[in-house]
Amino acid sequence: MVGITVRDLEISFPLYHGNARSLKKTLRNSLSGRFTHDERDRVVVQALRDVSFTLNPGDRLGLVGGNGAGKTTLLRALAGIYEPVGGSVTVTGHIGTLLDPSLGMNMELTGRENIRLRGMFAGLSPAAIRSVEDDVEAFAGLGSFLDLPVQTYSSGMTVRLSFGLATAIMPDVLLMDEWFMAGDASFRQRARKRLETLVSKADILVLSSHMADIMADWCNRLIWLENGQIRMDGSTREVLEAYLGRPLEEPEKDAASPDALPDLIQPAPDAAEPIILPEGLPPIFCRALPAGRAFSFPHSHRVSGVTYCPASRRIETIRPPHAERSIYDPTTSAPQTKSLFYNRQYHAARGCHGGHGGHRPDGCFCGRHAQYGLYRAPE
Amino acid sequence: MPYSLHVLRATVRNLLTLAHNIPVVLVVFLLFRVVPTWSWTMPAACALWIFDSFMATLLLGILGARFRDVPPIVASTLQILFFVTPILWAPELMKTGQNWLLLDPFFPLLEILRTPFTGDIVQAAIWPAALAWSAGLTVLTFALFARMRARLAYWV
Numbered sequence: 001m002v003g004i005t006v007r008d009l010e011i012s013f014p015l016y017h018g019n020a021r022s023l024k025k026t027l028r029n030s031l032s033g034r035f036t037h038d039e040r041d042r043v044v045v046q047a048l049r050d051v052s053f054t055l056n057p058g059d060r061l062g063l064v065g066g067n068g069a070g071k072t073t074l075l076r077a078l079a080g081i082y083e084p085v086g087g088s089v090t091v092t093g094h095i096g097t098l099l100d101p102s103l104g105m106n107m108e109l110t111g112r113e114n115i116r117l118r119g120m121f122a123g124l125s126p127a128a129i130r131s132v133e134d135d136v137e138a139f140a141g142l143g144s145f146l147d148l149p150v151q152t153y154s155s156g157m158t159v160r161l162s163f164g165l166a167t168a169i170m171p172d173v174l175l176m177d178e179w180f181m182a183g184d185a186s187f188r189q190r191a192r193k194r195l196e197t198l199v200s201k202a203d204i205l206v207l208s209s210h211m212a213d214i215m216a217d218w219c220n221r222l223i224w225l226e227n228g229q230i231r232m233d234g235s236t237r238e239v240l241e242a243y244l245g246r247p248l249e250e251p252e253k254d255a256a257s258p259d260a261l262p263d264l265i266q267p268a269p270d271a272a273e274p275i276i277l278p279e280g281l282p283p284i285f286c287r288a289l290p291a292g293r294a295f296s297f298p299h300s301h302r303v304s305g306v307t308y309c310p311a312s313r314r315i316e317t318i319r320p321p322h323a324e325r326s327i328y329d330p331t332t333s334a335p336q337t338k339s340l341f342y343n344r345q346y347h348a349a350r351g352c353h354g355g356h357g358g359h360r361p362d363g364c365f366c367g368r369h370a371q372y373g374l375y376r377a378p379e
Numbered sequence: 380m381p382y383s384l385h386v387l388r389a390t391v392r393n394l395l396t397l398a399h400n401i402p403v404v405l406v407v408f409l410l411f412r413v414v415p416t417w418s419w420t421m422p423a424a425c426a427l428w429i430f431d432s433f434m435a436t437l438l439l440g441i442l443g444a445r446f447r448d449v450p451p452i453v454a455s456t457l458q459i460l461f462f463v464t465p466i467l468w469a470p471e472l473m474k475t476g477q478n479w480l481l482l483d484p485f486f487p488l489l490e491i492l493r494t495p496f497t498g499d500i501v502q503a504a505i506w507p508a509a510l511a512w513s514a515g516l517t518v519l520t521f522a523l524f525a526r527m528r529a530r531l532a533y534w535v
Contacts, residue, residue: 014533016445021445021447022446022447023442023449024448024452026446081532082532082533083528083529083530
């Protein structure tokens with residue numbers, strides 16, 4: 001079971017400078033006895049105080065806050081780099097971190113050797129390492145430089161290699177710092193695409209960023225940190241609006257108009273049978289899809305969508321934009337609210353790889369389960 | 380990553396550096412016609428050396444992370460110990476008080492490996508002294524590490 005529990009986390013950094021860094025002076029002070037300092041006489045920066053939250057599979061947590069608010073420290077504490085001074089951090093599941101670009105890179109080894117090193121560190125089989133190698137080679141586009149030591153690379157090449165490497169191995173819990181959104185425009189685009197795959201496959205994402213649109217797109221929960229404390233914890237929208245001090249602009253409203261819908265979402269044909277949804281949702285019509293055809297929404301079409309999975313006999317509704325996905329299980333009739341994102345465990349439990357057709361993670365409608373295209377009720 | 384990984388890396392690196400000195404020893408042995416006598420203490424001594432170097436690296440690593448003046452202190456202490464310890468001179472040159480040498484941590488450790496190689500007879504007190512120093516080092520290091528492990532990341 002993947003999860004993160006943080007209870008009353010407190011982290012403070014002692015600032016050692018001058019005499020405090022000298023063993024000789026520290027010893028002399030403690031031996032001379034007359035000019036001793038108080039044990040507490042050191043400057044301490046409180047980086048985090050009273051931080052508590054719990055994350056479950058499917059949670060996409062974003063951290064917002066000004067510089068020095070404690071975002072990176074919190075990520076490092078989650079990664080296990082800083083042990084808590086007070087409170088506790090419990091993380092279950094395999095952690096992947098995108099915190100430091102040069103993490104785990106040996107500058108004297110070649111690019112290819114670094115890839116193997118990382119693969120071995122992640123405990124991959126030789127075959128898996130080879131596929132990671134091909135994957136990174138294709139992404140980084142370093143050509144013959146891949147066989148030269150990393151210290152001969154330009155800084156841009158190093159970033160491309162480390163980014164490709166860091167995103168090649170799929171973790172359960174993904175921790176991401178904001179630098180991953182940096183880089184030149186063409187790289188950023190490719191990087192973003194790659195990140196989206198990674199993000200969609202991770203069970204839990206914790207992301208720190210300044211970019212409101214990335215937060216709005218990728219997260220379903222935000223924590224606003226200020227001076228090391230949680231100032232606000234809530235849904236993406238409400239926290240972002242409070243943080244930015246203005247309402248979020250409605251993203252791409254026009255795309256949701258019926259004529260812009262993908263061809264899968266059309267007025268229901270006469271033959272379709274209505275499925276009556278609970279809680280007064282409008283009736284939905286469904287029709288069998290051509291075999292093997294995935295049901296997907298491209299990014300720009302944030303429509304009300306519904307999928308019906310005959311295998312589990314569950315109906316999933318999606319409310320725009322970036323709301324939750326509600327799963328109605330007719331057998332229990334208790335609506336559960338799930339993340340809008342691709343739910344790997346849901347499909348894995350049914351022995352399905354769950355490939356999705358859309359290029360957005362939330363366009364996940366696995367071709368095997370969604371054998372029914374769903375249509376809007378005729379107006 | 381466990382912290383001991385970094386210590387192991389440093390230990391292995393230094394062992395490899397040390398291995399480069401083996402040809403010098405061989406040449407010296409040939410020149411002076413020294414025939415090492417095989418004894419079971421040789422591998423035991425090597426193992427103790429490796430273990431101690433791991434512990435010493437860990438100990439100095441913790442101290443070095445916290446205090447910046449540790450490397451120069453270590454360098455000058457080693458310099459003094461190099462001359463105090465019978466490395467360039469033989470302990471037999473001391474007319475009295477040879478037992479005081481056991482208080483030098485490097486002496487017993489050096490003796491347990493050197494005597495089998497040169498074919499000398501090891502004194503009775505040498506092995507207990509070497510083991511006692513190693514145990515002391517281990518206890519000290521372990522106590523310090525157990526106490527400071529959580530703080531290490533905040534120092535670097």
